[in-house]
Amino acid sequence: MTETRNRKTGKIIAVVAMCAAVAAGGIGVATAPSWAGQAIASESASPVRNTPGLAAPVVKAVELGVTPTDGAQSVNPAAAPSVKAINGQVKDVVLVPADGGTPLEGTLSADGTTWTAVDPLTFNTAYNYSFTIVDEAGRETKKTQTFTTVAKANEADAAVYPENGATVGSGQPIEIVFSEPVINKEAMEKAVTVTASSGQAVAWRWYSDQRVRIRPETFWASNSKVSVDMKLFGVDFGNGMIGNFNSTVSFTTGPQRLAVVDDITKTMKVYFDGQLVKTAPVTLGDPEWLSPTGFAVIMEQERHSKFNAGSIGLKPGDKGYYPPLTVEYANRLTSSGVYVHQALESAWGAVGRSNVSHGCVGLLPDDAAWFFNNMKTGDVVQTLNTGAPAVEPLEGYGDWNIPWAQYAQR
Structure with missing residues (x-):
């Protein structure tokens, strides 16, 4: 009898000791004791036990996901900071520049598990999370973390031509010049959307990692509204x-205005929206300075x-040299100096008969004034x-001399 009483007493002491350990919040590997008869089912559906067994709540550990991670450097400012809890909730989130300032606004999901920043981050800034x-x-459990965004030295931007609000001719390609080389060109093309009221599709032509031109298959339709929507914030160049x-x-864009110059007939024919509106005699480049063929766009x-022979490589004593002079009604076609302009007085007798220029298209005074006043950049x-x-394409805007099927090839 005494031995039986001792065994019972030992069992009671063991059970009391185990309950005390669980009540005290002990964490360890739980196994089913031999006296329980069978394994206890998972209690993941409820934080408090409501079936026979150990009298203590069993709570899943909270899994936490924070973006950006603690201590992260060179964080993309477009990354949306967030705090997400699994098996728990988040509250009292404060995301603020480390050197002071206004905390970023954020939204909390309906179930209280996820907080997401609404305001964008700024470059070259350290942030504190709490x-x-x-x-x-x-x-x-309260937590704090820090991270830092990309330094200013890693910022990239771009310039677009035509400028916002401009009115240009229907032959003007869009040009974007990026401040830094674009390695992922496909991603950049997705980040920039070009739409035209005419519904014309466009193609991109990359001339370098930093320069791209965009145009439709044919000239922009008359009086089109063209929009270039650049979503570049956070784009990885x-x-x-x-x-x-x-x-x-x-x-x-204005009307479709096209001037066709023919060296055989020594004439210029000007068409507005396909209708002939002007015919004028011209003189072109002489045999040593042939005028380039194909399409060119009026640049300015x-x-x-002011013309200077030195700009085309001539110096005093060279054949074809001329002293600095001022030319009337100048319309630039190429960056190297091909223009449509009023011919010099000494060349008026050659207009319509022979070629005496250094590659430019020369017109008589009245025709030059008409051209200048009725044709526009683009x-x-x-x-x-x-x-x-x-x-050449980069000798101004010679893009229209590239066949459409080849234009978009990189």
Whole structure:
């Protein structure tokens, strides 16, 4: 009898000791004791046991996901910071610049498990995160973290032509010049959307990692509204460079104005929306300075333009050299100095008869004034039958000399 009493007493002491350990919050590997008869089912559906067994709540550990991670460097400012809890909730989230300032606004999901920042981050800024995690038993844990965004040296931007609000000719391609090389061109093309009221599709032509042109298959339809929507904030250019802005540039095109110059007939015929509106005699480049053929776009217009033979490589004593002079009604076609302009007085007798220029299209005074006043930047001049090659794409805007099927090839 005494031995039996001792065994019972030992069992009671063992059970009391185990209950005390669980009540004290001990954490360890739980196994089913031999006296329980069978394994206790999982209690993941309820934080408090409501079936026979150990008299203590069993709570799942909270799994926490925080973006950006603690101590992260060179964080993309477009990354949306967030705090997410599994098997718990988050509250009291504060995300603020480390050197002070206004905390970023954020939203909390309906179930209280996820907080997401609404305001964008800024470049070259350290941020402090503080938040509270609540587990399924109502216990709270406060946490703090830090991260730093991309330095200003890694910011990238871009410039667009035509400028916002401009009105240009229907031959004007869009040009985007990026401040940094674009390695992932496909991603960049997805980040920039070009739409035209005419519904014309466009193609991209990359001339380098930093320069791209965009145009439709044919000239822009008359009086089109064209929009260039650039979602570049946070776009990875490559080499650690990150886009720093979003912007929309819109411009309008005028009528389709095309001047066709033919060296055989020594004439210029000007068409507005396909209708002939002007015919004028011309003089073109002489045999040593042939005028380039193909399409060119008027780049700029100057009522009075200073010409210098040195800009085309001539110096005093060279054949074809001329002293600095001022030319009337100048319409630039190429960056190297091909213009449509009023012919010099000494060349008026050659207009319509022979070629005496250094590659420019020369007009008589009245015709030059008409051209200057009625044609605009972005309008097109097509030159035929000179025997010279076509205008190179980057010699101004010679993009229209590239066949459409080849234009988008990188």
